[in-house]
Amino acid sequence: xxSEARWARYATVIVSLxxxxxxxxxAGRYTSDxxxxxxxxxxxxxxxxxxxxxxxxxxxxxxxxxxxxxSLAILVGAPxxxxxxxxxxxxxxxxxxxxxLYATPMVALIPFILSMMGFGFAPKVLVVFLFAVFPILYNTxxxxxxxxxxxxxxxxxxxxxxWRLWFDVMIPYTLPFTMTGIRQAIARGLxxxxxxxxxxxxxxxxxxxxxxxxxxxxxxxxxxxxxxVLLGVGLMDLGRYIENRFAAxxxxxx
Amino acid sequence: MSGAGKRFSKLQVFSDVELEVxxxxxxxxxxxxxxxxxxxxxxxxGLIPLTEGEIxxxxxxxxxxxxGVAMVFQHFGLFPWKTVFxxxxxxxxxxxxxxxxxxxxxxxxxxxxxxxxxEHYYPYQISxxxxxxxxxxxxLAVEPRVLLMDEPFGAVDAQTxxxxxxxxxxxxxxxxxxxxxxTHAIDxxxxxxxxxLVLKGRPSTVHEIVEVDLxxxxxxxxxxxxxxxxxxxxxxxxxxxxxxxxxxxVIR
Ligand SMILES: Nc1ncnc2c1ncn2[C@@H]1O[C@H](COP(=O)(O)OP(=O)(O)O)[C@@H](O)[C@H]1O
Ligand SMILES: [Mg+2]
Numbered sequence: 001x002x003s004e005a006r007w008a009r010y011a012t013v014i015v016s017l018x019x020x021x022x023x024x025x026x027a028g029r030y031t032s033d034x035x036x037x038x039x040x041x042x043x044x045x046x047x048x049x050x051x052x053x054x055x056x057x058x059x060x061x062x063x064x065x066x067x068x069x070x071s072l073a074i075l076v077g078a079p080x081x082x083x084x085x086x087x088x089x090x091x092x093x094x095x096x097x098x099x100x101l102y103a104t105p106m107v108a109l110i111p112f113i114l115s116m117m118g119f120g121f122a123p124k125v126l127v128v129f130l131f132a133v134f135p136i137l138y139n140t141x142x143x144x145x146x147x148x149x150x151x152x153x154x155x156x157x158x159x160x161x162x163w164r165l166w167f168d169v170m171i172p173y174t175l176p177f178t179m180t181g182i183r184q185a186i187a188r189g190l191x192x193x194x195x196x197x198x199x200x201x202x203x204x205x206x207x208x209x210x211x212x213x214x215x216x217x218x219x220x221x222x223x224x225x226x227x228x229v230l231l232g233v234g235l236m237d238l239g240r241y242i243e244n245r246f247a248a249x250x251x252x253x254x
Numbered sequence: 255m256s257g258a259g260k261r262f263s264k265l266q267v268f269s270d271v272e273l274e275v276x277x278x279x280x281x282x283x284x285x286x287x288x289x290x291x292x293x294x295x296x297x298x299x300g301l302i303p304l305t306e307g308e309i310x311x312x313x314x315x316x317x318x319x320x321x322g323v324a325m326v327f328q329h330f331g332l333f334p335w336k337t338v339f340x341x342x343x344x345x346x347x348x349x350x351x352x353x354x355x356x357x358x359x360x361x362x363x364x365x366x367x368x369x370x371x372x373e374h375y376y377p378y379q380i381s382x383x384x385x386x387x388x389x390x391x392x393x394l395a396v397e398p399r400v401l402l403m404d405e406p407f408g409a410v411d412a413q414t415x416x417x418x419x420x421x422x423x424x425x426x427x428x429x430x431x432x433x434x435x436x437t438h439a440i441d442x443x444x445x446x447x448x449x450x451l452v453l454k455g456r457p458s459t460v461h462e463i464v465e466v467d468l469x470x471x472x473x474x475x476x477x478x479x480x481x482x483x484x485x486x487x488x489x490x491x492x493x494x495x496x497x498x499x500x501x502x503x504v505i506r
Contacts, residue, residue: 150329150331151333153296153301153327153331154325154327154331154333156301156319157299157301157319157324157325158319158324158344158345158348158349158396159319159320159321159348159349160348164348168333168344168348169333172333172335173335
Protein backbone atom coordinates (compact mmCIF):
# COMPACT_ATOMS: atom_id res chain seq x y z
CA UNK A 1 0.00 0.00 0.00
CA UNK A 2 1.38 3.43 -0.97
CA SER A 3 1.54 6.14 1.66
CA GLU A 4 -1.20 8.08 -0.12
CA ALA A 5 -3.58 5.11 -0.01
CA ARG A 6 -2.75 4.67 3.67
CA TRP A 7 -3.59 8.31 4.37
CA ALA A 8 -6.86 7.91 2.54
CA ARG A 9 -7.63 4.95 4.75
CA TYR A 10 -6.82 6.77 7.98
CA ALA A 11 -8.87 9.75 6.83
CA THR A 12 -11.84 7.50 6.08
CA VAL A 13 -11.62 5.85 9.50
CA ILE A 14 -11.39 9.20 11.27
CA VAL A 15 -14.28 10.71 9.33
CA SER A 16 -16.33 7.59 10.01
CA LEU A 17 -15.67 7.86 13.76
CA UNK A 18 -16.47 11.59 13.75
CA UNK A 19 -19.73 10.99 11.89
CA UNK A 20 -20.59 8.26 14.38
CA UNK A 21 -19.93 10.62 17.30
CA UNK A 22 -22.02 13.35 15.67
CA UNK A 23 -24.94 10.97 15.05
CA UNK A 24 -24.73 9.87 18.70
CA UNK A 25 -24.76 13.48 19.88
CA UNK A 26 -27.68 14.52 17.65
CA ALA A 27 -29.66 11.39 18.45
CA GLY A 28 -29.23 12.20 22.14
CA ARG A 29 -30.55 15.73 21.64
CA TYR A 30 -33.74 14.67 19.89
CA THR A 31 -34.73 11.68 22.03
CA SER A 32 -35.90 11.40 25.62
CA ASP A 33 -33.11 11.06 28.17
CA UNK A 34 -34.69 7.79 29.25
CA UNK A 35 -33.73 6.18 25.93
CA UNK A 36 -30.54 7.73 24.80
CA UNK A 37 -28.06 10.25 26.19
CA UNK A 38 -25.86 12.56 24.16
CA UNK A 39 -22.22 11.69 23.69
CA UNK A 40 -21.21 14.75 25.68
CA UNK A 41 -23.32 13.81 28.70
CA UNK A 42 -22.06 10.23 28.44
CA UNK A 43 -18.48 11.46 28.49
CA UNK A 44 -19.30 13.79 31.37
CA UNK A 45 -20.81 10.91 33.29
CA UNK A 46 -17.75 8.79 32.48
CA UNK A 47 -15.51 11.55 33.80
CA UNK A 48 -17.54 11.85 37.03
CA UNK A 49 -17.38 8.10 37.56
CA UNK A 50 -13.67 8.15 36.95
CA UNK A 51 -13.22 11.07 39.32
CA UNK A 52 -15.19 9.50 42.17
CA UNK A 53 -13.21 6.26 41.83
CA UNK A 54 -16.38 4.26 41.15
CA UNK A 55 -15.29 3.40 37.63
CA UNK A 56 -11.89 2.08 38.63
CA UNK A 57 -13.41 0.01 41.41
CA UNK A 58 -16.00 -1.53 39.12
CA UNK A 59 -13.51 -2.13 36.30
CA UNK A 60 -11.14 -3.79 38.79
CA UNK A 61 -13.93 -6.00 40.08
CA UNK A 62 -14.94 -7.01 36.55
CA UNK A 63 -11.37 -7.62 35.56
CA UNK A 64 -10.71 -9.81 38.56
CA UNK A 65 -13.64 -11.97 37.55
CA UNK A 66 -12.69 -11.95 33.88
CA UNK A 67 -9.04 -12.82 34.40
CA UNK A 68 -9.84 -15.55 36.93
CA UNK A 69 -12.25 -17.23 34.54
CA UNK A 70 -10.02 -16.79 31.49
CA SER A 71 -6.85 -18.04 33.22
CA LEU A 72 -8.70 -21.05 34.51
CA ALA A 73 -9.99 -21.72 30.99
CA ILE A 74 -6.45 -21.55 29.58
CA LEU A 75 -4.97 -23.68 32.35
CA VAL A 76 -7.60 -26.36 31.89
CA GLY A 77 -8.35 -26.07 28.17
CA ALA A 78 -4.84 -26.21 26.73
CA PRO A 79 -3.49 -29.28 28.57
CA UNK A 80 -6.81 -31.10 28.34
CA UNK A 81 -6.91 -30.42 24.62
CA UNK A 82 -3.47 -31.89 24.08
CA UNK A 83 -4.26 -34.89 26.21
CA UNK A 84 -7.43 -35.52 24.21
CA UNK A 85 -5.48 -35.29 20.98
CA UNK A 86 -2.86 -37.82 22.06
CA UNK A 87 -5.05 -40.30 23.95
CA UNK A 88 -7.49 -41.66 21.44
CA UNK A 89 -9.95 -43.49 23.68
CA UNK A 90 -10.31 -40.43 25.90
CA UNK A 91 -11.14 -38.31 22.88
CA UNK A 92 -13.64 -40.81 21.54
CA UNK A 93 -15.27 -41.00 24.95
CA UNK A 94 -15.54 -37.26 25.50
CA UNK A 95 -15.83 -35.65 22.10
CA UNK A 96 -19.63 -35.80 21.95
CA UNK A 97 -19.95 -34.03 25.29
CA UNK A 98 -17.50 -31.40 24.18
CA UNK A 99 -19.37 -30.79 20.93
CA UNK A 100 -22.65 -30.58 22.83
CA LEU A 101 -21.31 -28.07 25.32
CA TYR A 102 -19.55 -26.09 22.60
CA ALA A 103 -22.82 -25.79 20.70
CA THR A 104 -24.87 -24.85 23.77
CA PRO A 105 -25.40 -21.12 24.33
CA MET A 106 -23.80 -20.86 27.76
CA VAL A 107 -26.39 -18.34 28.97
CA ALA A 108 -28.82 -21.24 29.08
CA LEU A 109 -26.75 -22.84 31.84
CA ILE A 110 -26.70 -19.79 34.11
CA PRO A 111 -29.98 -20.48 36.00
CA PHE A 112 -28.73 -23.99 36.63
CA ILE A 113 -25.40 -22.69 37.97
CA LEU A 114 -27.30 -20.21 40.12
CA SER A 115 -29.40 -22.89 41.75
CA MET A 116 -26.37 -25.14 42.20
CA MET A 117 -23.86 -22.63 43.52
CA GLY A 118 -25.71 -19.50 44.60
CA PHE A 119 -24.44 -15.95 44.44
CA GLY A 120 -20.74 -16.05 45.38
CA PHE A 121 -17.65 -15.24 43.34
CA ALA A 122 -17.04 -18.88 42.36
CA PRO A 123 -20.20 -19.38 40.27
CA LYS A 124 -19.41 -16.20 38.34
CA VAL A 125 -15.89 -17.44 37.61
CA LEU A 126 -17.44 -20.69 36.47
CA VAL A 127 -19.63 -18.81 33.99
CA VAL A 128 -16.67 -16.95 32.50
CA PHE A 129 -14.74 -20.22 32.45
CA LEU A 130 -17.53 -22.03 30.59
CA PHE A 131 -17.78 -19.25 28.02
CA ALA A 132 -14.03 -19.24 27.45
CA VAL A 133 -12.87 -22.84 27.76
CA PHE A 134 -14.47 -24.46 24.73
CA PRO A 135 -12.81 -22.46 21.97
CA ILE A 136 -9.46 -23.17 23.64
CA LEU A 137 -10.19 -26.85 24.08
CA TYR A 138 -11.57 -27.25 20.59
CA ASN A 139 -8.76 -25.42 18.77
CA THR A 140 -6.12 -27.23 20.80
CA UNK A 141 -7.55 -30.67 20.05
CA UNK A 142 -7.90 -29.92 16.36
CA UNK A 143 -4.41 -28.41 16.26
CA UNK A 144 -2.74 -31.24 18.10
CA UNK A 145 -4.51 -33.78 15.90
CA UNK A 146 -3.25 -32.12 12.74
CA UNK A 147 0.37 -32.77 13.69
CA UNK A 148 2.09 -34.78 10.97
CA UNK A 149 2.69 -38.32 12.25
CA UNK A 150 6.13 -38.08 10.66
CA UNK A 151 7.22 -35.56 13.29
CA UNK A 152 6.17 -37.88 16.11
CA UNK A 153 8.05 -40.65 14.36
CA UNK A 154 11.16 -38.46 14.15
CA UNK A 155 11.00 -38.00 17.90
CA UNK A 156 10.56 -41.72 18.49
CA UNK A 157 13.35 -42.53 16.06
CA UNK A 158 15.68 -40.32 18.11
CA UNK A 159 14.55 -42.24 21.20
CA UNK A 160 12.50 -39.49 22.78
CA UNK A 161 10.65 -40.37 25.95
CA UNK A 162 6.90 -39.71 25.99
CA TRP A 163 7.18 -36.62 28.14
CA ARG A 164 10.06 -35.18 26.11
CA LEU A 165 7.91 -35.76 23.04
CA TRP A 166 5.22 -33.58 24.64
CA PHE A 167 7.72 -30.95 25.53
CA ASP A 168 9.66 -30.91 22.22
CA VAL A 169 6.93 -31.67 19.72
CA MET A 170 3.32 -31.65 20.91
CA ILE A 171 3.40 -28.37 22.83
CA PRO A 172 5.39 -26.23 20.37
CA TYR A 173 3.37 -27.53 17.45
CA THR A 174 0.02 -26.96 19.12
CA LEU A 175 0.72 -23.60 20.73
CA PRO A 176 -0.29 -21.45 17.73
CA PHE A 177 -3.61 -23.30 17.50
CA THR A 178 -4.18 -22.84 21.22
CA MET A 179 -3.47 -19.15 20.70
CA THR A 180 -6.22 -18.98 18.09
CA GLY A 181 -8.51 -20.54 20.68
CA ILE A 182 -7.37 -18.06 23.30
CA ARG A 183 -8.09 -15.16 20.99
CA GLN A 184 -11.65 -16.42 20.58
CA ALA A 185 -11.87 -17.08 24.31
CA ILE A 186 -10.86 -13.51 25.06
CA ALA A 187 -14.00 -12.27 23.28
CA ARG A 188 -16.32 -14.95 24.60
CA GLY A 189 -15.02 -14.54 28.14
CA LEU A 190 -16.06 -10.90 28.03
CA UNK A 191 -19.59 -11.93 27.13
CA UNK A 192 -19.48 -14.42 29.97
CA UNK A 193 -18.29 -11.74 32.37
CA UNK A 194 -21.19 -9.39 31.61
CA UNK A 195 -23.69 -12.26 31.67
CA UNK A 196 -22.42 -13.40 35.07
CA UNK A 197 -22.61 -9.87 36.41
CA UNK A 198 -26.16 -9.52 35.14
CA UNK A 199 -27.67 -12.80 36.16
CA UNK A 200 -25.72 -13.83 39.25
CA UNK A 201 -24.84 -11.38 42.03
CA UNK A 202 -24.59 -7.98 40.30
CA UNK A 203 -21.10 -6.49 40.32
CA UNK A 204 -18.62 -4.60 38.21
CA UNK A 205 -19.46 -3.11 34.85
CA UNK A 206 -22.52 -5.33 34.48
CA UNK A 207 -23.93 -3.88 37.67
CA UNK A 208 -23.22 -0.35 36.41
CA UNK A 209 -25.23 -1.04 33.27
CA UNK A 210 -28.11 -2.51 35.25
CA UNK A 211 -28.19 0.29 37.78
CA UNK A 212 -28.00 2.92 35.07
CA UNK A 213 -30.92 1.29 33.32
CA UNK A 214 -33.02 0.98 36.50
CA UNK A 215 -32.36 4.58 37.58
CA UNK A 216 -32.99 6.01 34.13
CA UNK A 217 -29.36 7.18 34.22
CA UNK A 218 -28.88 6.53 30.52
CA UNK A 219 -25.60 8.45 30.41
CA UNK A 220 -24.14 6.28 33.21
CA UNK A 221 -25.29 3.13 31.44
CA UNK A 222 -23.81 4.18 28.12
CA UNK A 223 -20.58 5.08 29.88
CA UNK A 224 -20.28 1.54 31.23
CA UNK A 225 -21.12 0.06 27.82
CA UNK A 226 -18.55 2.29 26.17
CA UNK A 227 -15.90 1.01 28.56
CA UNK A 228 -16.81 -2.60 27.78
CA VAL A 229 -16.63 -1.90 24.05
CA LEU A 230 -13.19 -0.32 24.40
CA LEU A 231 -12.00 -3.20 26.59
CA GLY A 232 -13.26 -5.68 24.03
CA VAL A 233 -11.52 -3.97 21.15
CA GLY A 234 -8.26 -3.67 23.10
CA LEU A 235 -8.34 -7.30 24.22
CA MET A 236 -9.07 -8.54 20.71
CA ASP A 237 -6.08 -6.63 19.40
CA LEU A 238 -3.95 -8.05 22.17
CA GLY A 239 -5.18 -11.54 21.30
CA ARG A 240 -4.40 -11.12 17.63
CA TYR A 241 -0.95 -9.78 18.48
CA ILE A 242 -0.19 -12.76 20.72
CA GLU A 243 -1.50 -15.18 18.12
CA ASN A 244 0.72 -13.75 15.39
CA ARG A 245 3.78 -13.80 17.61
CA PHE A 246 3.40 -17.50 18.21
CA ALA A 247 2.66 -18.36 14.62
CA ALA A 248 5.83 -17.08 12.94
CA UNK A 249 6.78 -20.53 11.69
CA UNK A 250 3.33 -21.19 10.26
CA UNK A 251 4.67 -19.68 7.04
CA UNK A 252 5.87 -23.26 6.61
CA UNK A 253 3.80 -25.38 4.23
CA UNK A 254 4.06 -29.09 4.93
CA MET B 255 17.03 -59.66 8.93
CA SER B 256 15.38 -63.01 8.39
CA GLY B 257 11.99 -64.19 7.24
CA ALA B 258 10.73 -60.68 7.76
CA GLY B 259 7.17 -59.81 6.84
CA LYS B 260 4.78 -56.98 7.57
CA ARG B 261 1.07 -56.67 7.14
CA PHE B 262 -1.28 -53.80 7.88
CA SER B 263 -4.57 -55.52 8.71
CA LYS B 264 -5.50 -56.87 5.24
CA LEU B 265 -2.52 -55.60 3.26
CA GLN B 266 0.59 -57.78 3.23
CA VAL B 267 3.27 -55.22 2.36
CA PHE B 268 6.27 -57.53 2.17
CA SER B 269 7.12 -61.10 3.15
CA ASP B 270 10.08 -63.46 3.36
CA VAL B 271 12.61 -60.66 3.28
CA GLU B 272 16.06 -62.04 4.03
CA LEU B 273 18.98 -59.72 4.06
CA GLU B 274 22.17 -58.93 5.83
CA VAL B 275 24.13 -55.71 5.87
CA UNK B 276 27.81 -55.86 6.78
CA UNK B 277 29.70 -53.29 8.79
CA UNK B 278 30.35 -50.13 6.75
CA UNK B 279 28.50 -51.59 3.84
CA UNK B 280 26.05 -49.55 1.82
CA UNK B 281 22.98 -51.52 0.85
CA UNK B 282 20.80 -49.74 -1.67
CA UNK B 283 17.18 -50.86 -1.75
CA UNK B 284 15.20 -50.10 -4.85
CA UNK B 285 11.58 -50.72 -5.69
CA UNK B 286 8.59 -48.96 -7.18
CA UNK B 287 6.58 -46.46 -5.15
CA UNK B 288 4.27 -48.09 -2.66
CA UNK B 289 6.18 -51.39 -2.57
CA UNK B 290 6.95 -50.99 1.13
CA UNK B 291 10.40 -49.42 1.25
CA UNK B 292 9.46 -46.91 3.94
CA UNK B 293 7.67 -49.61 5.90
CA UNK B 294 10.75 -51.82 5.74
CA UNK B 295 12.95 -49.02 7.06
CA UNK B 296 10.50 -48.21 9.85
CA UNK B 297 10.70 -51.83 10.90
CA UNK B 298 14.50 -51.75 10.78
CA UNK B 299 14.45 -48.63 12.93
CA GLY B 300 12.13 -50.32 15.43
CA LEU B 301 9.37 -47.76 14.97
CA ILE B 302 6.82 -50.42 14.10
CA PRO B 303 6.96 -54.17 14.77
CA LEU B 304 7.23 -56.86 12.12
CA THR B 305 4.38 -59.32 11.84
CA GLU B 306 6.70 -62.20 10.87
CA GLY B 307 10.38 -62.93 11.28
CA GLU B 308 12.91 -60.79 13.06
CA ILE B 309 15.53 -58.09 12.63
CA UNK B 310 18.69 -58.14 14.66
CA UNK B 311 21.51 -55.68 15.03
CA UNK B 312 24.79 -56.57 16.66
CA UNK B 313 23.17 -59.79 17.85
CA UNK B 314 20.14 -58.22 19.52
CA UNK B 315 16.58 -58.21 18.25
CA UNK B 316 15.22 -54.79 17.40
CA UNK B 317 11.96 -54.04 19.15
CA UNK B 318 12.20 -50.27 19.60
CA UNK B 319 14.52 -47.55 18.24
CA UNK B 320 18.07 -48.37 19.24
CA UNK B 321 21.04 -46.29 20.14
CA GLY B 322 23.53 -46.14 17.25
CA VAL B 323 20.89 -46.00 14.51
CA ALA B 324 19.65 -42.82 12.86
CA MET B 325 17.13 -42.22 10.14
CA VAL B 326 16.93 -39.59 7.42
CA PHE B 327 13.31 -39.07 6.44
CA GLN B 328 11.72 -38.90 3.02
CA HIS B 329 9.98 -35.61 3.76
CA PHE B 330 12.86 -34.30 5.90
CA GLY B 331 10.90 -34.45 9.18
CA LEU B 332 12.27 -31.13 10.39
CA PHE B 333 10.57 -29.29 13.22
CA PRO B 334 9.25 -26.10 11.62
CA TRP B 335 9.45 -24.11 14.87
CA LYS B 336 13.12 -24.91 15.39
CA THR B 337 16.01 -23.19 13.64
CA VAL B 338 18.47 -25.18 11.56
CA PHE B 339 20.84 -25.21 14.52
CA UNK B 340 18.25 -26.53 16.94
CA UNK B 341 16.98 -29.08 14.45
CA UNK B 342 20.49 -30.45 14.00
CA UNK B 343 21.02 -30.44 17.76
CA UNK B 344 17.76 -32.28 18.45
CA UNK B 345 19.07 -35.85 18.45
CA UNK B 346 22.18 -34.98 20.38
CA UNK B 347 20.13 -33.15 23.01
CA UNK B 348 17.87 -36.15 23.47
CA UNK B 349 20.96 -38.32 23.84
CA UNK B 350 21.82 -36.15 26.86
CA UNK B 351 24.65 -34.02 25.46
CA UNK B 352 25.66 -30.98 27.48
CA UNK B 353 25.38 -27.42 26.20
CA UNK B 354 29.15 -27.29 25.69
CA UNK B 355 29.20 -30.51 23.68
CA UNK B 356 26.37 -29.23 21.51
CA UNK B 357 28.05 -25.88 20.91
CA UNK B 358 31.20 -27.68 19.93
CA UNK B 359 29.76 -30.40 17.72
CA UNK B 360 26.78 -28.91 15.94
CA UNK B 361 28.69 -26.26 13.96
CA UNK B 362 30.98 -29.04 12.77
CA UNK B 363 28.06 -31.01 11.32
CA UNK B 364 26.41 -27.92 9.92
CA UNK B 365 29.65 -27.23 8.11
CA UNK B 366 29.96 -30.83 6.94
CA UNK B 367 26.63 -30.64 5.11
CA UNK B 368 27.35 -27.15 3.79
CA UNK B 369 24.81 -25.18 5.83
CA UNK B 370 27.20 -22.75 7.52
CA UNK B 371 25.63 -19.32 7.68
CA UNK B 372 22.08 -20.72 7.84
CA GLU B 373 22.14 -21.78 11.50
CA HIS B 374 19.43 -19.34 12.49
CA TYR B 375 17.07 -19.86 9.58
CA TYR B 376 13.79 -21.69 9.99
CA PRO B 377 13.06 -24.64 7.70
CA TYR B 378 10.41 -22.72 5.73
CA GLN B 379 13.02 -20.10 4.87
CA ILE B 380 15.38 -22.51 3.09
CA SER B 381 15.05 -24.70 -0.01
CA UNK B 382 14.12 -28.38 0.01
CA UNK B 383 17.69 -29.40 -0.72
CA UNK B 384 18.93 -27.40 2.24
CA UNK B 385 16.21 -28.84 4.43
CA UNK B 386 17.41 -32.32 3.66
CA UNK B 387 21.02 -31.29 4.35
CA UNK B 388 19.69 -30.27 7.74
CA UNK B 389 17.94 -33.64 8.17
CA UNK B 390 21.17 -35.38 7.26
CA UNK B 391 23.21 -33.33 9.71
CA UNK B 392 20.72 -34.15 12.47
CA UNK B 393 21.18 -37.87 11.81
CA LEU B 394 24.98 -37.66 11.49
CA ALA B 395 25.29 -35.61 14.67
CA VAL B 396 24.38 -38.55 16.90
CA GLU B 397 27.31 -40.42 15.30
CA PRO B 398 25.30 -43.48 14.34
CA ARG B 399 26.86 -46.78 13.38
CA VAL B 400 23.91 -47.40 11.08
CA LEU B 401 22.27 -44.79 8.87
CA LEU B 402 18.83 -45.46 7.46
CA MET B 403 18.04 -43.25 4.48
CA ASP B 404 14.48 -43.16 3.19
CA GLU B 405 14.53 -41.73 -0.34
CA PRO B 406 16.48 -38.84 1.11
CA PHE B 407 16.68 -36.97 -2.20
CA GLY B 408 13.30 -38.01 -3.55
CA ALA B 409 11.58 -34.75 -2.68
CA VAL B 410 14.06 -32.32 -4.25
CA ASP B 411 14.49 -31.23 -7.85
CA ALA B 412 16.70 -33.22 -10.23
CA GLN B 413 19.65 -30.83 -10.20
CA THR B 414 19.78 -30.52 -6.43
CA UNK B 415 19.42 -34.25 -6.21
CA UNK B 416 22.61 -34.81 -8.21
CA UNK B 417 24.52 -32.33 -6.11
CA UNK B 418 23.31 -34.00 -2.92
CA UNK B 419 24.25 -37.47 -4.18
CA UNK B 420 27.87 -36.47 -4.63
CA UNK B 421 27.87 -34.61 -1.32
CA UNK B 422 26.56 -37.76 0.31
CA UNK B 423 29.34 -39.84 -1.25
CA UNK B 424 31.91 -37.33 0.00
CA UNK B 425 30.46 -37.37 3.50
CA UNK B 426 30.32 -41.15 3.55
CA UNK B 427 33.99 -41.35 2.50
CA UNK B 428 34.93 -39.04 5.37
CA UNK B 429 33.05 -41.14 7.92
CA UNK B 430 31.97 -44.51 6.51
CA UNK B 431 29.06 -46.04 8.37
CA UNK B 432 26.76 -48.92 7.66
CA UNK B 433 24.02 -47.51 5.50
CA UNK B 434 20.70 -48.68 4.15
CA UNK B 435 19.86 -46.36 1.31
CA UNK B 436 16.32 -46.58 0.00
CA THR B 437 15.51 -45.06 -3.36
CA HIS B 438 13.33 -45.48 -6.40
CA ALA B 439 15.97 -44.07 -8.77
CA ILE B 440 18.12 -46.65 -10.52
CA ASP B 441 21.16 -44.38 -11.06
CA UNK B 442 21.14 -43.42 -7.43
CA UNK B 443 20.95 -47.02 -6.22
CA UNK B 444 23.91 -48.10 -8.38
CA UNK B 445 25.92 -45.01 -7.52
CA UNK B 446 25.47 -45.30 -3.76
CA UNK B 447 25.31 -49.01 -3.08
CA UNK B 448 27.88 -51.73 -2.59
CA UNK B 449 24.94 -53.97 -3.39
CA UNK B 450 21.55 -53.14 -4.83
CA LEU B 451 18.56 -55.04 -3.51
CA VAL B 452 15.59 -55.10 -5.85
CA LEU B 453 12.27 -55.27 -4.01
CA LYS B 454 9.36 -56.40 -6.17
CA GLY B 455 6.05 -58.21 -6.31
CA ARG B 456 2.84 -58.25 -4.32
CA PRO B 457 3.60 -58.69 -1.48
CA SER B 458 7.13 -57.44 -2.09
CA THR B 459 10.00 -59.87 -1.78
CA VAL B 460 13.72 -59.70 -2.44
CA HIS B 461 13.80 -60.19 -6.19
CA GLU B 462 17.52 -59.97 -6.72
CA ILE B 463 20.64 -58.62 -5.05
CA VAL B 464 23.10 -57.06 -7.49
CA GLU B 465 26.77 -56.71 -6.52
CA VAL B 466 28.06 -53.28 -7.49
CA ASP B 467 31.77 -53.71 -8.19
CA LEU B 468 32.48 -50.07 -8.91
CA UNK B 469 35.61 -48.66 -7.28
CA UNK B 470 35.43 -46.20 -4.38
CA UNK B 471 35.76 -43.34 -3.84
CA UNK B 472 32.93 -42.75 -6.25
CA UNK B 473 32.26 -39.38 -7.82
CA UNK B 474 30.99 -37.81 -11.02
CA UNK B 475 33.53 -39.80 -13.04
CA UNK B 476 31.89 -43.03 -11.84
CA UNK B 477 28.84 -42.17 -13.93
CA UNK B 478 30.99 -42.39 -17.09
CA UNK B 479 32.34 -45.87 -16.45
CA UNK B 480 31.06 -48.51 -18.87
CA UNK B 481 30.54 -50.79 -15.87
CA UNK B 482 28.15 -48.24 -14.36
CA UNK B 483 26.04 -48.28 -17.52
CA UNK B 484 26.02 -52.09 -17.53
CA UNK B 485 24.89 -52.33 -13.92
CA UNK B 486 22.24 -49.69 -14.40
CA UNK B 487 20.95 -51.55 -17.44
CA UNK B 488 20.87 -54.78 -15.48
CA UNK B 489 18.90 -53.28 -12.59
CA UNK B 490 16.62 -51.55 -15.05
CA UNK B 491 15.82 -54.84 -16.76
CA UNK B 492 15.16 -56.61 -13.49
CA UNK B 493 12.93 -53.86 -12.25
CA UNK B 494 11.06 -53.21 -15.46
CA UNK B 495 10.59 -56.75 -16.82
CA UNK B 496 7.05 -57.12 -15.49
CA UNK B 497 6.17 -53.50 -16.03
CA UNK B 498 7.06 -53.79 -19.72
CA UNK B 499 5.25 -57.08 -20.00
CA UNK B 500 2.13 -55.46 -18.60
CA UNK B 501 2.49 -52.51 -20.92
CA UNK B 502 2.84 -54.73 -23.96
CA UNK B 503 -0.26 -56.65 -22.99
CA VAL B 504 -2.21 -53.45 -22.77
CA ILE B 505 -1.04 -52.43 -26.25
CA ARG B 506 -2.11 -55.75 -27.73
N1 LIG C 1 0.28 -47.26 8.71
C1 LIG C 1 -0.19 -47.87 7.62
N2 LIG C 1 -1.40 -48.48 7.63
C2 LIG C 1 -1.88 -49.11 6.53
N3 LIG C 1 -1.22 -49.19 5.37
C3 LIG C 1 -0.02 -48.59 5.28
C4 LIG C 1 0.55 -47.90 6.39
N4 LIG C 1 1.77 -47.41 6.02
C5 LIG C 1 1.92 -47.77 4.73
N5 LIG C 1 0.87 -48.49 4.29
C6 LIG C 1 0.71 -49.08 2.95
O1 LIG C 1 1.81 -49.92 2.72
C7 LIG C 1 2.24 -49.83 1.38
C8 LIG C 1 3.72 -49.50 1.33
O2 LIG C 1 3.93 -48.17 1.74
P1 LIG C 1 5.39 -47.52 1.86
O3 LIG C 1 6.21 -48.37 2.74
O4 LIG C 1 5.22 -46.11 2.26
O5 LIG C 1 5.88 -47.62 0.35
P2 LIG C 1 7.13 -46.91 -0.33
O6 LIG C 1 7.94 -46.23 0.72
O7 LIG C 1 7.86 -48.02 -1.02
O8 LIG C 1 6.57 -45.95 -1.34
C9 LIG C 1 1.38 -48.78 0.70
O9 LIG C 1 0.38 -49.47 -0.04
C10 LIG C 1 0.77 -48.04 1.85
O10 LIG C 1 -0.51 -47.57 1.51
MG1 LIG D 1 8.45 -44.27 0.93
